[in-house]
Amino acid sequence: MSECIDALLKNSDCEFFELYVFCDGPRTDDEYEIVARVRSIAKNTRGFKRVHVYEADANRGLANSIIYGLDFVLKAHSGVIVLEDDIVVSPKFLKFINDSLNVYENIPEVGSVHGNFNSFHLKLPPTFFLKYFDCWGWGTWRDSWSLMIPDSLTLMKLIRDSKRINEFNVFGTYRFYDLLQKECSGVVDSWAIRWQASLFVNHRLSLYSKHSLVHNTGTDGSGAHEDHFRILDRRLSREIPQLSKIPVKPNRAATLVFAFGLIQLRLSSLVAAGIKRIKVRNLLQICRSDSKSSESN
Numbered sequence: 280m281s282e283c284i285d286a287l288l289k290n291s292d293c294e295f296f297e298l299y300v301f302c303d304g305p306r307t308d309d310e311y312e313i314v315a316r317v318r319s320i321a322k323n324t325r326g327f328k329r330v331h332v333y334e335a336d337a338n339r340g341l342a343n344s345i346i347y348g349l350d351f352v353l354k355a356h357s358g359v360i361v362l363e364d365d366i367v368v369s370p371k372f373l374k375f376i377n378d379s380l381n382v383y384e385n386i387p388e389v390g391s392v393h394g395n396f397n398s399f400h401l402k403l404p405p406t407f408f409l410k411y412f413d414c415w416g417w418g419t420w421r422d423s424w425s426l427m428i429p430d431s432l433t434l435m436k437l438i439r440d441s442k443r444i445n446e447f448n449v450f451g452t453y454r455f456y457d458l459l460q461k462e463c464s465g466v467v468d469s470w471a472i473r474w475q476a477s478l479f480v481n482h483r484l485s486l487y488s489k490h491s492l493v494h495n496t497g498t499d500g501s502g503a504h505e506d507h508f509r510i511l512d513r514r515l516s517r518e519i520p521q522l523s524k525i526p527v528k529p530n531r532a533a534t535l536v537f538a539f540g541l542i543q544l545r546l547s548s549l550v551a552a553g554i555k556r557i558k559v560r561n562l563l564q565i566c567r568s569d570s571k572s573s574e575s576n
Contacts, residue, residue: 280317280320280321280364281320282365282367282496283362283363283364283365283366283367283368284298284320284321284324286367286368286369286372287327287362287368287372287373288326289370290368290370290371290372290373290374291370291374292373292374292377293326293327293373294326294327294328295328296327296328296360296373296377297327297328297329297330297331297356298324298327298329298330298331299331299333299348299351299352300321300324300330300331300332300333301333301335301344301347301348301351302314302317302318302321302332302333302334302335303335303338303339303340303341303344304334304335304336304337304338304339305338306338317364318332318334333348333351340468341363341468341470342468342469342470342473343470345361345363345470346427346429346470348361349361349419349424350424353420353421353424356421357384357420357421358380358384358418358419358420358421359418359419359420359424360373360376360377360380360416360417360418361414361416361417361418361419362416363414363415363497365495365496365497366415366416366493366494366495366496366497367493367494367495367496367515368394368416368492368493368494368515369394369491369492369493369515369516369517371492371518371519371520372394372416372492372493375394375488375492375520375522376392376394376416376417376418376492377418378522379392379406379418379486379522380392380418380419380420382522382524383486383524383527384420386527387422387483388482388483388484388527389408389423389483389484389485389486389527390412390419390423390426390478390481390483390484390485391412391417391418391419391423391478391483391485391486392417392418392419392485392486392487393412393413393416393417393418393485393486393487393488394415394416394417394488394491394492394493395413395415395416395417395487395491395492395493395495396413396487396488396489396490396491396533396537397491397536397540398489398490398491398536399536399539399540401532401536403489403530403532403533403536404489404525404530404533405488405489405490405520405521405522405523406486406487406488406489406520406521406522406523406525407486407487407489407525407530407532407533408484408485408486408487408525408527408528408529408530408533409484409485409487409529409530409533409534409537410446410479410484410485410529410534411449411475411479411485411537412471412474412475412478412479412485413485413487414471414474415493415495416492416493417485423478423483426477426478426481426483427473427474427477428473428476428477428480429473431459431460431462431463431472431473431476432463434459434473434476434477434480435456435459435460435463435476437476437480438456438459438476438479438480441480443479444456447476447479449534449537449538449541450538452538452539452541452542452545453538453541453542453544453545454545455472455475455476458472459472459473459476484527484528484529487533488520488522489520489533490516490518490520491515491516492515492516492520493515494515
């Protein structure tokens with residue numbers, strides 16, 4: 280939380296932004312102290328035009344908290360920039376996202392703007408559009424957010440009936456449709472896959488910069504996610520993204536780069552899962568050996 284706010288404060292124009300902090304309630308009694316520390320950090324934050332802190336009485340969960348927060352803010356504002364508390368941004372992040380929101384505000388084909396992209400140092404234009412959404416440091420408008428369909432079953436039907444499952448899966452490189460099914464069945468609780476699907480079925484594109492303006496610090500295993508091979512661990516770009524109005528259509532080269540990144544991420548997940556199974560098997564073997572030794576003694 281503090282890293283996220285400290286990074287935002289390094290943006291030279293942060294004093295012109297209102298900061299809304301939505302603090303979820305603890306899931307267990309053991310989390311009361313952690314939640315209290317987070318709320319204290321939020322309440323003592325200075326440097327923005329205004330700081331609003333909202334404390335949930337009970338635990339809503341990530342998906343409900345994000346959806347509630349967006350609904351709340353977009354009742355008062357025409358646009359919003361969204362960050363979770365484990366996101367660290369570059370000093371150019373706010374300007375790029377805010378300028379992008381201003382440039383494309385009245386173009387209905389654009390649904391969101393983003394600060395996170397792994398270009399693999401390949402030659403890409405300064406900005407480009409994709410059919411796919413990324414939830415690490417992004418912005419949208421009230422009109423676009425109104426397209427959010429919270430029901431996963433409805434989204435699955437719309438994608439299936441339009442015969443676009445393969446396209447939704449980035450042409451087979453990642454199982455986004457399976458993730459939507461898991462959300463529908465309650466295996467996962469994801470606002471992001473529902474929002475991505477909502478943009479997709481409404482044919483809304485997302486703007487990206489080739490320079491990465493976002494770093495997620497929550498993939499080190501200390502939380503719910505772990506990036507075993509540090510694929511997502513990349514330095515923030517010091518470059519200033521060049522923003523100009525471009526034709527609103529998917530960039531083929533950037534789509535291929537995006538797909539390559541998904542393949543890499545999927546393969547690393549499979550390898551990590553295999554390593555975990557081997558470790559568990561070895562642990563069970565050790566336990567069996569210890570058990571046999573105890574019986575023989």
